[in-house]
Amino acid sequence: MSFLFTVSPDFTPDHLSGWYIFNTWLQQQIDQPIHLEMYNDFDSQREAIVNDAVDLIYANPSDAAMLVREKGFQVIAKVKDAADEAVIACNAESSLNDVTDLNPGANIAFAHHPDVKLMGMIMLEPADLDSSTITEVESSSYVVIAKHVLQNNADAGVFLAEAYDDLSDMIKSQLRVLVRSQIDVIHHALLVGPKFQHHSEAILNALINMPHIEKGQGVLESLGFSGWEKVSEEDIEFMIDLMDTLNT
DSSP, X not given: OOEEEEEOXXXXXGGHHHHHHHHHHHHHHHTOOEEEOOOSSHHHXXXXXXXXXXXXXXXXXXXXXXXXXXXXXXXXXXXTTXXXXXXXXXXXXXXXXXXXXXXXXXXXXXXXXXXXXXXXXXXXXXXXXXXTTEEEEEESSHHHHHHHHHTTSSSEEEEEHHHHHTSOHHHHTTXXXXXXXXXXXXXXXXXXXXXXXXXXXXXXXXXXXXXXXXXXXXXXXXXXXXXXXXXXXXXXXXXXXXXXXXHO
C-alpha cells in the first residue's frame, strides 16, 4: 500500500522539483512507499482531503486547522525560521506610498491563498477598506498578481512574502512595497493523517536530522529550507486559535 503525500498549492513553483526529491528521500529514510500528488488548486486538494485520500501533507495554516480539528491529523514539524507573512505592493510608478493611500473602490489582486488573503484584508484595515469597499482581482498565481499590478489592472496586489521575495529583480524593481506583515506565528506545517501516524516518529526523526543524514542537506537546499523543527501541541493550538480569531 502506498501512502499519499501532497503539498499546499501555494508553494513557490521554483521548488516543485525539490518536493519530488524530498519525497524520494523520505521514502528511503522510513522505508515506506509514498506517492507525491500535486494538486493544481485548493479545491481539488480539499476534495482529496474530504475523501480521506491524503496521508501526509505540507499544509497552509487554514488547512492545518481544519485537518487537526476535523480530520484527526497530527502536526509534527515546521520549517525552521520560517513564518507566513504577506506583502501589499503597488506599481512603482503609482502615486501610492502607503496602504492608507488606497481609496474605496480600489482594485486589489489576490491569489487563491486563504491565509494570505486573510492577512491582506487585515493589512487593508488602516485604509478603512474591507471586502465591501474593494474590487477583488482574482489571480491564479503571484506572478499573475505582479502582472495585474504592472499593467495597472489592479491598484495593488497581496502577495505571500516568500513569493514576492522570489520574484525576479526586474519585476521587483517595478513594484513598491506598501506594507509587509510581521505576525511571526502563522506558518505552514507537515501533518500526518490517521492511517500514517504509526510512522510519525520515524518521519520526525528523519526531518530533524536531515542536515546530518546522507543527501539531506542537498534536499533542504532544493526546497529553500534551512531545516525542520518539531511543533508542540501547544504551539499548533495557539496558531489555530489565532486563525479562528482573525477569521471572525
